[in-house]
Amino acid sequence: MYSVPDLRILFPTSFSDACFQTGRAIAQLADRCHISLTIVHVTRPGGSTAAAYRELESFLGEADHYDHCRRILIESDCAPAAIADIASQSRFDLVMTPASDRLGLHSLLAPSFRGRLLGRFKTPMWTSGATVPAGRFRHRIRHVACLVDLDYDPSSHLTLASAFAARFDARLHLLHVVPSISEGLLLSALEGDRPLHPEVARAQILRLAPSRPGVDLDVAIGERAGDLRRMLARCEADLMFVHQRQAARGVVFSRFARDLDRLPCPVVCLSDRDAELDRWTFEWQQRTDTVGVENELVLAS
Amino acid sequence: MIVRDHLPWFRVWPQLSRQLVLLFVLDTTVAVLYVVGGATFLAVPSLPLGMVGSALSIFLAFRTSSAYDRWWEARALWGRLVNLSRTLARQALTLIPADHRNDQTRALQRRLVLLQICYVHALRCHLRQQMPFAELRQWLDAETIAQLRQQANVPAALLLMMAELLRDAHERHGLDPIMWAAIDRTLTDITDVQGGCERIKNTPMPKQYDYFPRLLVSFFCALLPFGLVEGLGLLTPIASSSLSLIFITLDRIGREIEQPFENTVQDTPMTSLSRTIEINLRQTLGERAPRELYPVSGFLY
Structure with a gap:
C-alpha cells in the first residue's frame, strides 16, 4: 500500500561510493514523505547495455521498498545534458548530487559534475561532502x-x-x-x-x-x-538551505564551493533562476492512499 | 564487499594521493640536496632502516589480520542470520498447527515470517545508521511503525513482537509448548547474532592499533629517502615512493576492513544478504519475490 508521492527525487548516479552513501539521506527523507525516487544512470553509447541495466537494477536495492522507485538508463555522451533532459520532462523537488572523490588535477581544471548540473537545473540540489557524520542520518530531520x-x-x-x-x-x-x-x-x-x-x-x-x-x-x-x-x-x-550564488563560485569554471563539502550537514542549493519550483510537491499534493507498488525500469536514449 | 579482481586506480588514488605526493616531494628534495647540493650529511645508514621496515611489516601484518578477523566474523554472523531466518520461516509454517478452515492461523504464520523479513532489513539499517521505517511501511501498519519509532533498538523490538506472536499462537491457536520453545530458541539465536554484530559495530579496534601503525608508517616513509639516497642518488624518489606505497597501502587495508558495517565498499554485503533472505522467505510463503541483487561495478553492498 502506498500513497501518492509528495516529494519527487531525482538521483543521477555513477555508482560511486558517495552515491551509495546517499541512500541514507534518501531513507531519511522517505521517513516523513512518500517519495517518488527516480534513479538515473548515463552510459556511453556502444557499451554493454545489458550489464549497465543489471547494475542499475541492483544499485541501492533498498529503494525497491519505497513507495515509488523508477530506474532509468540513458545512453548519451553528455551526462549532464541527458539528466537535465530527464529533469525537464517531469517535476522534481530535489536532485541528489553527493560530492565524489575526484583526482586532484582534474578537479582543478574541469568543473565538477554538480557544477555543470547546477548551471542547467532549476530544481533544488541536495549535496553532501564526506565530512557529514553518519549519525546525522540516523534520526529524523x-x-x-x-x-x-x-x-x-x-x-x-x-x-x-x-x-x-x-x-x-x-x-x-x-x-x-x-x-x-x-x-x-x-x-x-x-x-x-x-x-x-x-x-x-x-x-x-x-x-x-x-x-x-x-x-x-x-x-x-x-x-x-x-x-x-x-x-x-x-x-x-540536519540540513541547510543555501542560495545558488552561495554554492557556486568561479567565473570561468563554475565550481561548487568546496566549503559546502566541508560542512557537518548536507546542503540543499536553491536555484537562482525564475523559480520553477515555488512550492514543494507536498504543499499542493493531496495525500491519498492507493493500493499497489510502482517500480519500473526504463531504457531511454 | 569487493568482488572484482582489480581495483580501478581512480578509486584508490584519492585515498593515497595526499600522503604519496607529500612523500614524493620530500624524496625529491632529499635527492636533489644530496646529489646537486652536496649535502652528504643527509645520508643515514640503510641497515637499521631495513630492520625497522621488517619490524613494521610484522606489526602491520598482525594488525591487518586482526582487522580481517572482525570483517570475517561480521560476514559469518550474517551468514548465520540467513540460515536462522530460513529456519524460523520453516518452523513458523510447519510447527504452528495450521487449520485450513481458520484463516487466522495462516495470517499469524505469515505475519511471523514477514516480521522476520522486517527484522533483517531493520538490522541492516540499524548497523548502517540508517532510518528503516520507509522500508518497513510496506509490511507494517502505521500503528506498529509508530510503536517502533519509540524504540531505540528497532530490530530488538521486532524480535519482541515475534515472541509475543508466538505466545499468542500458544494461547489461542494451540501451539505446543515444546514447539514454542523450539521456535523461541531460534529467536534467541537471532538475538545472539544481533549482539555479535553490535559488538563489532560498537567496539572499535584498540586505538593503539590504529594510531601507532599510522604514526610509524609515516615516520618510516619519511626516513626512507635518507637511507636510500647514498646508494640510489637521483633515483631515490622512485624507489622511496614505491616502498612508501606498499607500507601505506598495507596500513590502509587494515584500517578500511576493520569496520564492516559502515556503508562502504568494504562492508559486509548486508543489502544483498537481506534481499536474499527476503527472496527466500517470500517464496516460502508462496508470494512473488523481488529480484536478486548483483554486484555494481564489482562491489556488492
Missing part, C-alpha cells in the same frame, strides 16, 4: 538551517526552507554572517546594500522571516566558511 544572504531578495528561498521545515516538523534556523571590519569591506559596501551591522541584519531578516513558531535567528560576525560551521554545530542542523 529535526533542525533545518537556512543561510540568508541579504545581497538579494531571499524571501522565496525562506518560504521554501520554511515549508520544508514545517513538513518535516523541524525547527528552522536562519543564519547570517556579517563580514568583519576590514578595508576591503568599504568597497563591497559600495556595490551592495547589505547591512554591515548585526542588529540591522537581524532586523532586516526578522522582517522577511516566515511568521510561524519554531524559527530561530543567529547572526555572527566573521568569515562565512569558519563561522558557518560553528553556527551549524550550535543549532545541530
Whole structure:
C-alpha cells in the first residue's frame, strides 16, 4: 500500500561510493514523505547495455521498498545534458548530487559534475561532502538551517526552507554572517546594500522571516566558511538551505564551493533562476492512499 | 564487499594521493640536496632502516589480520542470520498447527515470517545508521511503525513482537509448548547474532592499533629517502615512493576492513544478504519475490 508521492527525487548516479552513501539521506527523507525516487544512470553509447541495466537494477536495492522507485538508463555522451533532459520532462523537488572523490588535477581544471548540473537545473540540489557524520542520518530531520544572504531578495528561498521545515516538523534556523571590519569591506559596501551591522541584519531578516513558531535567528560576525560551521554545530542542523550564488563560485569554471563539502550537514542549493519550483510537491499534493507498488525500469536514449 | 579482481586506480588514488605526493616531494628534495647540493650529511645508514621496515611489516601484518578477523566474523554472523531466518520461516509454517478452515492461523504464520523479513532489513539499517521505517511501511501498519519509532533498538523490538506472536499462537491457536520453545530458541539465536554484530559495530579496534601503525608508517616513509639516497642518488624518489606505497597501502587495508558495517565498499554485503533472505522467505510463503541483487561495478553492498 502506498500513497501518492509528495516529494519527487531525482538521483543521477555513477555508482560511486558517495552515491551509495546517499541512500541514507534518501531513507531519511522517505521517513516523513512518500517519495517518488527516480534513479538515473548515463552510459556511453556502444557499451554493454545489458550489464549497465543489471547494475542499475541492483544499485541501492533498498529503494525497491519505497513507495515509488523508477530506474532509468540513458545512453548519451553528455551526462549532464541527458539528466537535465530527464529533469525537464517531469517535476522534481530535489536532485541528489553527493560530492565524489575526484583526482586532484582534474578537479582543478574541469568543473565538477554538480557544477555543470547546477548551471542547467532549476530544481533544488541536495549535496553532501564526506565530512557529514553518519549519525546525522540516523534520526529524523529535526533542525533545518537556512543561510540568508541579504545581497538579494531571499524571501522565496525562506518560504521554501520554511515549508520544508514545517513538513518535516523541524525547527528552522536562519543564519547570517556579517563580514568583519576590514578595508576591503568599504568597497563591497559600495556595490551592495547589505547591512554591515548585526542588529540591522537581524532586523532586516526578522522582517522577511516566515511568521510561524519554531524559527530561530543567529547572526555572527566573521568569515562565512569558519563561522558557518560553528553556527551549524550550535543549532545541530540536519540540513541547510543555501542560495545558488552561495554554492557556486568561479567565473570561468563554475565550481561548487568546496566549503559546502566541508560542512557537518548536507546542503540543499536553491536555484537562482525564475523559480520553477515555488512550492514543494507536498504543499499542493493531496495525500491519498492507493493500493499497489510502482517500480519500473526504463531504457531511454 | 569487493568482488572484482582489480581495483580501478581512480578509486584508490584519492585515498593515497595526499600522503604519496607529500612523500614524493620530500624524496625529491632529499635527492636533489644530496646529489646537486652536496649535502652528504643527509645520508643515514640503510641497515637499521631495513630492520625497522621488517619490524613494521610484522606489526602491520598482525594488525591487518586482526582487522580481517572482525570483517570475517561480521560476514559469518550474517551468514548465520540467513540460515536462522530460513529456519524460523520453516518452523513458523510447519510447527504452528495450521487449520485450513481458520484463516487466522495462516495470517499469524505469515505475519511471523514477514516480521522476520522486517527484522533483517531493520538490522541492516540499524548497523548502517540508517532510518528503516520507509522500508518497513510496506509490511507494517502505521500503528506498529509508530510503536517502533519509540524504540531505540528497532530490530530488538521486532524480535519482541515475534515472541509475543508466538505466545499468542500458544494461547489461542494451540501451539505446543515444546514447539514454542523450539521456535523461541531460534529467536534467541537471532538475538545472539544481533549482539555479535553490535559488538563489532560498537567496539572499535584498540586505538593503539590504529594510531601507532599510522604514526610509524609515516615516520618510516619519511626516513626512507635518507637511507636510500647514498646508494640510489637521483633515483631515490622512485624507489622511496614505491616502498612508501606498499607500507601505506598495507596500513590502509587494515584500517578500511576493520569496520564492516559502515556503508562502504568494504562492508559486509548486508543489502544483498537481506534481499536474499527476503527472496527466500517470500517464496516460502508462496508470494512473488523481488529480484536478486548483483554486484555494481564489482562491489556488492
